[in-house]
Amino acid sequence: MASSDAAHTIPGLLERQADLHADRPLLRVGRQERTVAETRQAAAQRAGGLAAAGIESGDRVVVISENRLEVLELWLGCAWLGAIFVPVNPALKGAQLEHVLADADPKLLVREGEIGGLPPGEPVPPYDARPDDAAAILYTSGTTGPSKGVVCPQEQWYWWARLTGDVLGIGPDDVLYTNLPLFHTNALNTFCQALLWGATYALGQRFSASRFWGRCAEAGGTVTYLLGPMVSILLRQPPSPADRAHRLRIALAPATGAELHEPFRERFGVELIDGWGSTETNIVLSNTPQDNRPGTLGRVLEPFEARVVDEDDSDVPDGTPGELVVRSREPYAFATGYFGREEATSEAWRGGWFHTGDRAVRDPDGSFRFVDRIKDVIRRRGENISAFEVEQTLQAHPDVAAAAVVAVPSELGEDEVMACVVPRE
Numbered sequence: 341m342a343s344s345d346a347a348h349t350i351p352g353l354l355e356r357q358a359d360l361h362a363d364r365p366l367l368r369v370g371r372q373e374r375t376v377a378e379t380r381q382a383a384a385q386r387a388g389g390l391a392a393a394g395i396e397s398g399d400r401v402v403v404i405s406e407n408r409l410e411v412l413e414l415w416l417g418c419a420w421l422g423a424i425f426v427p428v429n430p431a432l433k434g435a436q437l438e439h440v441l442a443d444a445d446p447k448l449l450v451r452e453g454e455i456g457g458l459p460p461g462e463p464v465p466p467y468d469a470r471p472d473d474a475a476a477i478l479y480t481s482g483t484t485g486p487s488k489g490v491v492c493p494q495e496q497w498y499w500w501a502r503l504t505g506d507v508l509g510i511g512p513d514d515v516l517y518t519n520l521p522l523f524h525t526n527a528l529n530t531f532c533q534a535l536l537w538g539a540t541y542a543l544g545q546r547f548s549a550s551r552f553w554g555r556c557a558e559a560g561g562t563v564t565y566l567l568g569p570m571v572s573i574l575l576r577q578p579p580s581p582a583d584r585a586h587r588l589r590i591a592l593a594p595a596t597g598a599e600l601h602e603p604f605r606e607r608f609g610v611e612l613i614d615g616w617g618s619t620e621t622n623i624v625l626s627n628t629p630q631d632n633r634p635g636t637l638g639r640v641l642e643p644f645e646a647r648v649v650d651e652d653d654s655d656v657p658d659g660t661p662g663e664l665v666v667r668s669r670e671p672y673a674f675a676t677g678y679f680g681r682e683e684a685t686s687e688a689w690r691g692g693w694f695h696t697g698d699r700a701v702r703d704p705d706g707s708f709r710f711v712d713r714i715k716d717v718i719r720r721r722g723e724n725i726s727a728f729e730v731e732q733t734l735q736a737h738p739d740v741a742a743a744a745v746v747a748v749p750s751e752l753g754e755d756e757v758m759a760c761v762v763p764r765e
Contacts, residue, residue: 349498353532361538366378367409379416381463396421399423400426401414415427472495489679510533510563514534516562518541590610593614594617613626622668636709644673646708663695719754730745730757734761
């Protein structure tokens with residue numbers, strides 16, 4: 341590729357790793373496996389198929405599907421072609437789905453029932469991608485309005501891979517098992533971790549507490565990715581021989597209560613690592629196995645900066661709650677903004693710092709602790725849910741005069757959704 345920054349793009353990473361480690365196993369989805377070279381070939385063929393369908397660089401391709409090998413291939417094919425991959429939560433219905441589709445304005449829409457029938461085309465050469473070219477648009481729940489599309493550039497995926505791999509100590513002998521959905525950044529950037537560090541990426545089905553350890557063992561997983569509620573759910577399961585019949589050694593587990601770390605390690609033999617990141621940013625804060633402080637988000641990772649500020653964006657003293665704001669010294673390690681929303685982008689990134697909407701505390705030792713969300717958003721089982729969007733859906737019903745949606749405590753940790761509804765006369 342012509343660009344000197346090619347190694348920081350998805351096509352560049354695929355090309356370099358295929359040249360160095362062509363026969364190394366990279367992808368595992370059920371009984372389907374791909375080497376690095378086969379994955380590069382699949383990307384080139386998917387790109388050829390998209391080109392034959394009239395897709396060009398900069399075009400948006402919406403994919404609505406559960407986890408499948410073909411979804412990953414389409415993402416890589418889009419990146420190879422310079423098109424923009426837009427994965428959509430298949431649970432979206434009605435007005436929420438209409439909003440996302442209207443906002444993304446795709447040139448091509450692929451649904452799950454059609455995805456297996458899409459023929460790969462003749463391989464095409466990779467697009468000369470730049471680090472700031474959009475590789476994906478990921479829709480994240482709004483706080484006071486509809487969901488916004490986060491524009492994730494090519495280089496953002498490189499930094500996710502590099503830094504998360506550093507934190508977890510990923511190497512060529514690791515198998516990265518995830519059952520998180522491909523319409524979130526986590527499962528996508530886990531693939532990039534495997535690609536960059538020479539590991540194997542194993543994509544599982546939707547999370548099932550009773551089947552989780554068996555699926556990990558079947559995949560040969562050594563590293564996995566959990567959300568706080570998943571940790572609680574796994575600990576609530578009855579003891580089983582499967583609890584230790586696996587190879588997992590470590591899990592990245594944001595939003596996990598401090599009191600759960602030791603019971604989880606004792607029962608399952610897996611160390612939990614808490615950290616902080618978002619679709620708009622990267623893994624900015626994290627603990628590490630060498631410096632693991634349960635109950636904290638960890639310390640700032642290079643090349644990032646983090647502060648805790650008041651309403652005037654002035655720093656507050658250590659130990660005082662305020663809004664967590666972050667920035668990157670690498671220009672494309674963060675998202676480049678919200679798709680088609682200049683005002684929202686300017687507001688979120690005002691003063692050169694991304695305003696996270698999270699209330700946090702910085703401790704004197706340099707670690708950060710999460711307190712709560714500042715804005716009106718509900719966090720349920722790892723998903724951000726917009727109270728605004730749920731209220732709009734309820735109020736569209738002919739029998740509803742008014743509705744208000746609030747967060748209430750969940751026995752699994754985080755929130756549950758409660759709707760207060762006034763029936764129409």
